[in-house]
Amino acid sequence: MRRIAFLLVAVATLASVIAYMVPASGQEAQNSAPVYVTKIPSGYRDWRLISVAHEEGNLHSFAAVLGNDVAIKAYREQKLPFPDGAIIAALHYSHIPSEENNKVFGREQSFVPGPPTNIQFMVKDSKKYAATGGWGFGHFNTDGKAGDEALLKTCSPCHAKASRDFVFTRYAP
Numbered sequence: 305m306r307r308i309a310f311l312l313v314a315v316a317t318l319a320s321v322i323a324y325m326v327p328a329s330g331q332e333a334q335n336s337a338p339v340y341v342t343k344i345p346s347g348y349r350d351w352r353l354i355s356v357a358h359e360e361g362n363l364h365s366f367a368a369v370l371g372n373d374v375a376i377k378a379y380r381e382q383k384l385p386f387p388d389g390a391i392i393a394a395l396h397y398s399h400i401p402s403e404e405n406n407k408v409f410g411r412e413q414s415f416v417p418g419p420p421t422n423i424q425f426m427v428k429d430s431k432k433y434a435a436t437g438g439w440g441f442g443h444f445n446t447d448g449k450a451g452d453e454a455l456l457k458t459c460s461p462c463h464a465k466a467s468r469d470f471v472f473t474r475y476a477p
């Protein structure tokens with residue numbers, strides 16, 4: 305009889321523990337839903353240069369990678385992970401030959417940025433963007449419109465493969 309009572313208490317305790325856990329983990333899932341950057345950070349065009357990148361494949365693009373003061377300081381001090389407030393921008397342009405420049409060189413050797421294609425941002429806020437490694441990802445077309453969710457979902461899984469806190473670009477001295 306005593307054993308049964310003990311068993312009942314144990315079962316009741318377990319049930320209440322489970323009942324407590326279910327809403328808690330449900331809430332966690334809600335908190336960790338990915339959030340994206342929906343507004344272009346102001347002043348980005350005056351930020352300092354981290355490095356440049358040139359992509360071929362289907363893109364034929366140049367990127368200027370810029371950082372705000374918090375990002376530049378962290379890069380220079382080689383501080384990882386990047387602190388909250390760091391923002392990195394990748395300004396993308398098409399990659400085109402320059403006829404004007406090639407004329408003075410007398411041969412095909414100069415390539416310059418053509419029209420801009422898009423701007424991408426990574427904004428560090430370890431709480432707000434906890435679900436995506438503490439980085440908020442943003443993509444804006446030349447008309448200022450944000451990229452759709454299907455596109456934004458692809459950012460963090462690929463950036464998670466970078467060896468330094470989701471960031472691929474190294475500081476160019």
Ligand code: HEC
Nearest residue numbers: 357392393394424425426441442443458459462471472473
């Ligand atoms: C398939 C992998 C991949 C995907 C998907 C991807 N990126 Fe990147 N990203 C890179 C690589 C690699 C670089 C390094 C520079 C380069 O090669 O262009 C980079 C560079 C960047 C940078 C400069 C900082 C850094 O990490 O080097 C930003 C900002 C950025 N990406 C934002 C985004 C955003 C926003 C998205 C989603 C819309 C995105 N990326 C999707 C691979 C990816």
